[in-house]
Amino acid sequence: VFTMAKKTFIFSKSILIFYANSKCVSARNVLIVLAHQSKSSFNAALKDAAVEVFKSQGCRVTVSDLYAMNFKATATPDDVIAEPRDSENFQYGRETLLACQEGRLSGDILEEHRKVKAADLIIFQFPMYWFSVPAIMKGWIDRVLTQGFAFTLQSIYSNGVFKDKKAMLSLTTGASGAMFSPSGLNGDLNVTLWPLQNGVLNFCGFQVLAPQLSHSPGYCPPETRATMLAAWRGRLQGVWTEESLAFPPTELFDPQGGFVLREEVQAAQAGVKYGLSVGHHLGKPFPPDSQ
Numbered sequence: 001v002f003t004m005a006k007k008t009f010i011f012s013k014s015i016l017i018f019y020a021n022s023k024c025v026s027a028r029n030v031l032i033v034l035a036h037q038s039k040s041s042f043n044a045a046l047k048d049a050a051v052e053v054f055k056s057q058g059c060r061v062t063v064s065d066l067y068a069m070n071f072k073a074t075a076t077p078d079d080v081i082a083e084p085r086d087s088e089n090f091q092y093g094r095e096t097l098l099a100c101q102e103g104r105l106s107g108d109i110l111e112e113h114r115k116v117k118a119a120d121l122i123i124f125q126f127p128m129y130w131f132s133v134p135a136i137m138k139g140w141i142d143r144v145l146t147q148g149f150a151f152t153l154q155s156i157y158s159n160g161v162f163k164d165k166k167a168m169l170s171l172t173t174g175a176s177g178a179m180f181s182p183s184g185l186n187g188d189l190n191v192t193l194w195p196l197q198n199g200v201l202n203f204c205g206f207q208v209l210a211p212q213l214s215h216s217p218g219y220c221p222p223e224t225r226a227t228m229l230a231a232w233r234g235r236l237q238g239v240w241t242e243e244s245l246a247f248p249p250t251e252l253f254d255p256q257g258g259f260v261l262r263e264e265v266q267a268a269q270a271g272v273k274y275g276l277s278v279g280h281h282l283g284k285p286f287p288p289d290s291q
Contacts, residue, residue, distance in 0.1 A: 197211070
């Protein structure tokens with residue numbers, strides 16, 4: 001009787017745990033920021049696949065389709081409601097910081113702030129333009145990741161505002177994967193993505209997941225594109241438990257010495273084969289598949 005009761009208890013407990021995990025998943029929010037003009041594009045297909053997978057998990061999914069929204073890409077005085085503090089010498093960063101603190105940012109920025117605040121995961125879906133994001137997505141980054149909202153001078157990198165949120169890049173390229181290898185014509189893709197993954201996402205504190213790379217879909221046969229989409233769907237099934245990319249924490253840098261790596265950290269790295277990261281390579285080879 002005791003054994004049976006124990007088994008019944010364990011079984012009931014497992015159901016409760018499963019139910020709790022299901023509730024946890026259903027409470028998650030995903031924001032997809034899409035930058036492509038065509039609904040028939042491979043970027044749109046990647047977006048649609050992500051929406052399908054996350055909804056099947058019970059997540060709430062929001063899409064900011066920047067072209068469909070006619071999102072304003074330029075950072076201008078119009079982003080501040082009411083007269084700027086210094087209209088003759090307009091400084092965008094300073095004025096939007098004050099506007100953020102005082103509730104005077106334009107409505108389209110505040111709407112994106114609302115989406116970002118709610119999101120547990122943000123996916124940036126885009127085709128690579130000139131080794132970076134399309135201008136409309138750069139405008140989203142410039143205007144939405146406002147000082148006072150996405151970062152402060154005290155809250156950056158590992159102490160960042162969004163340290164409890166995940167973010168990732170999902171991008172398509174015109175060139176093959178081989179061309180973005182360390183020996184390829186375009187150079188190491190880890191270097192190309194460093195400004196976005198470190199200088200934007202890690203800077204704001206996000207847990208940065210490895211990028212999803214879809215190389216040269218415009219030149220691939222349909223079966224190859226189908227395989228890419230299947231791989232994307234498969235990855236998203238376990239994305240919530242993925243380990244994030246490693247970046248040196250803020251504590252390794254000496255604020256009294258110009259925010260460079262502390263002497264003891266540099267000494268400890270002297271005998272290590274690889275640098276700390278793509279950007280903090282210390283004259284050594286990059287860590288394999290770092291960022």
